[in-house]
Amino acid sequence: MIRLHKTIASCFDIGNIKGGGTIAALVTCVAWYLVQADGSFQKIMVPVTVLLTALGVWSANKVEPHWGEDSNRVVIDEVAGMCIGLLFVPVTGKYLMTGLVLFRFFDIVKPLFIRRAEKLPGGWGVMADDVLAGVYTNIVLQVIIYFNVI
Numbered sequence: 001m002i003r004l005h006k007t008i009a010s011c012f013d014i015g016n017i018k019g020g021g022t023i024a025a026l027v028t029c030v031a032w033y034l035v036q037a038d039g040s041f042q043k044i045m046v047p048v049t050v051l052l053t054a055l056g057v058w059s060a061n062k063v064e065p066h067w068g069e070d071s072n073r074v075v076i077d078e079v080a081g082m083c084i085g086l087l088f089v090p091v092t093g094k095y096l097m098t099g100l101v102l103f104r105f106f107d108i109v110k111p112l113f114i115r116r117a118e119k120l121p122g123g124w125g126v127m128a129d130d131v132l133a134g135v136y137t138n139i140v141l142q143v144i145i146y147f148n149v150i
Helices: 002-009 020-036 042-067 076-086 093-109 122-146
Strands: none
Touching (some): 042 076, 076 093
16 A cells, blocks of 8 residues: 555656656646646546645655655645646646746745645645645736736
8 A cells, every 4th residue: 555655645756756846746737738728627627636635645644654754755745736826727838837937936935834834744744835835826826817917
C-alpha cells in the first residue's frame, strides 16, 4: 500500500525530478487545458480538485515516515493547488501561464499566512500551503479577468 501512496504523492515520480514542484504545476496546466479544451469537463473539475486534495492529505501522511516531513518528493500538493488556482478561469494559454506564474510565486514566497498554513501537522500541512497558494492565485486571476488586464 505504501507504494501506491508514494506513486500518488510523487504524481507518478514527477517528485523525483529536480524542480518537481514546478514540473508538476506545469503538467497540471497542460492536462487542465487538454481535458477542458472543449469545455465538457468543467462541471467535474471541482469534485476532481477536492478528490486530489483529499488524496494528497492521505498520501502525504502515509509517506511522511518514509520520506520525512514535507518532502520535496511530494508534489500532489502542487497539482491540487494549481487546480484550485484554475477553477472557474477561462481555459486559454494566457490565463494558464499567468496562473502558473502566480501559483509558483505564492508557493515559493509564501506570503499572507501561507507559511503559517504549512505548519499544520502531517499531510494537512503539506497540502494547506499549496491550497492557500491556489486560492490566492485564483483570486488574482479573477481580478485580472474582471478588469480585463491581460
